[in-house]
Amino acid sequence: MTYSDLSRSISELIESHGTPEREVYLDHENSGSIFPESLKAMESAYKWGSRGHPSITHLMGWMSYQSLYKATESIASAINCGPNEIIYTHSGTEANNLAIIGSASSSQNRKKILVSSIEHLSVIFPAERLEKYGFKIIKIPVDGEGFVNLNFLSQHVDKETLLVSIAAVNHEIGTVQDMKAIRDIIRDKDKNILIHTDACDALGKIPLDLKTLDVDLASFSSHKAYGPKGVGALYVKEGIKLEPIIYGQLSTQKLWPGVENVPGILGFSKAVEILHKNFGEYISRMTDLRDRLINGILEGVDHAILNGPSGGKRSPDNVNVSFLYCEGEALTVELSMRGIYVS
Ligand SMILES: Cc1ncc(COP(=O)(O)O)c(C=O)c1O
Incomplete structure (x- = not known):
């Protein structure tokens, strides 16, 4: 596939995807938002x-x-x-x-x-x-x-x-x-x-x-x-x-x-x-959100397994779950259609 073929097919994907009503970006591990203050600087x-x-x-x-x-x-x-x-x-x-x-x-x-x-x-x-x-x-x-x-x-x-x-x-x-x-x-x-x-x-x-x-x-x-x-x-x-x-x-x-x-x-x-400056507050909020998400998935979805450690030995912003019998990329696309961005 050439560079321009890829670009064309990505444009088609974006067009067919549309904009979901509500969006949740959960892929800061790969790359993500920038603080508005950083942008201003x-x-x-x-x-x-x-x-x-x-x-x-x-x-x-x-x-x-x-x-x-x-x-x-x-x-x-x-x-x-x-x-x-x-x-x-x-x-x-x-x-x-x-x-x-x-x-x-x-x-x-x-x-x-x-x-x-x-x-x-x-x-x-x-x-x-x-x-x-x-x-x-x-x-x-x-x-x-x-x-x-x-x-x-x-x-x-x-x-x-x-x-x-x-x-x-x-x-x-x-x-x-x-x-x-x-x-x-x-x-x-x-x-x-x-x-x-x-x-x-x-x-x-x-x-x-x-x-x-x-x-x-x-x-x-x-x-x-x-x-x-x-x-x-x-x-x-x-x-x-x-x-x-x-x-x-x-x-x-x-x-x-x-x-x-x-x-x-x-x-x-x-x-x-x-x-x-806001380290303690940020970490405790992230940890709460992380654990809510982990518990929600593990309690609500069959065949879901948490990868990696729990509690203080896990990074406060990391959730990594395997869904058995489910193909990973297909799941990221399906979630993307619903406005949830993960990898
Ligand atoms: C642990 C780790 N090391 C290195 C890198 C590479 O950093 P960059 O994307 O700035 O090249 C990443 C990026 O995902 C990372 O997570």
């Missing part, structure tokens, strides 16, 4: 002060740099790290690639990388790609609720290990990993092993304090936290050496060249600020 950035290139020496460049720096300070203070430890990319996918390939490129002789078997593909694929260059990739198994097998981890990390990558919150079934236990096992074995966490689904969902978490690298994605699409970030702890994985025109940051998406970053920073 972006709009004002495009209209005036931040339109310049933040590395260029004229008034508009300096103003752009200043607003970029303020936004970074605000994000850094919300997640407890230094502004110099945040590297912007244009997505969580890019941040994960930078973490995995950038660590491998700077490795002198360590060639072993461990990732959990349920990582996002933007972790799994770059790790698998490194096998071509002599790295050994080990996938850590998980239990029925998605928790990594800590015994396996302990048995397989050693002085040859370069990096361990485990998402703090799983993107499919919402498992909140015990990152402290994971970190202690790794640090006890060898303090030089890098720890990366894909925190794209943790930001704004669980308390996130990078000093306490004590990982070396953490990835973020703006559109997973009610910010705009097109902004990601990698936390790189001070002192950790990564090689860039792309090269080009100067920017304010060495690890990701090219002009920063300043308006997008301002929108992202505003979203992080709002989420953190």
Whole structure:
């Protein structure tokens, strides 16, 4: 199917679908709404002060740099790290690639990388790609609720290990990993092993304090936290050496060249600020809604099974249910016709 064929058939789908009377959007895990305040921050950035290139020496460049720096300070203070430890990319996918390939490129002789078997593909694929260059990739198994097998981890990390990558919150079934236990096992074995966490689904969902978490690298994605699409970030702890994985025109940051998406970053920073200001209230509301939805489905629908853990070990905004004997995509289309958007 060509690009234009696909576009035509999607237009036909939209036309035949029509607009349902009532709509409920339940697919923020994939992507979703942006806070109106974030949109406003972006709009004002495009209209005036931040339109310049933040590395260029004229008034508009300096103003752009200043607003970029303020936004970074605000994000850094919300997640407890230094502004110099945040590297912007244009997505969580890019941040994960930078973490995995950038660590491998700077490795002198360590060639072993461990990732959990349920990582996002933007972790799994770059790790698998490194096998071509002599790295050994080990996938850590998980239990029925998605928790990594800590015994396996302990048995397989050693002085040859370069990096361990485990998402703090799983993107499919919402498992909140015990990152402290994971970190202690790794640090006890060898303090030089890098720890990366894909925190794209943790930001704004669980308390996130990078000093306490004590990982070396953490990835973020703006559109997973009610910010705009097109902004990601990698936390790189001070002192950790990564090689860039792309090269080009100067920017304010060495690890990701090219002009920063300043308006997008301002929108992202505003979203992080709002989420953190109302964190307790937001989490308790989301948890109530999550449990109402889970209980309603499990009580009301035959052959429905909840995937992943319950209670505090599950991300407050995650519901993942299997409906036995029912084809998944057909169900998403059927629900879409009724104005309920899920994946
Ligand atoms: C856990 C996790 N990591 C990485 C990504 C990729 O982020 P992005 O869509 O910004 O590339 C996602 C997106 O769905 C995600 O859920």
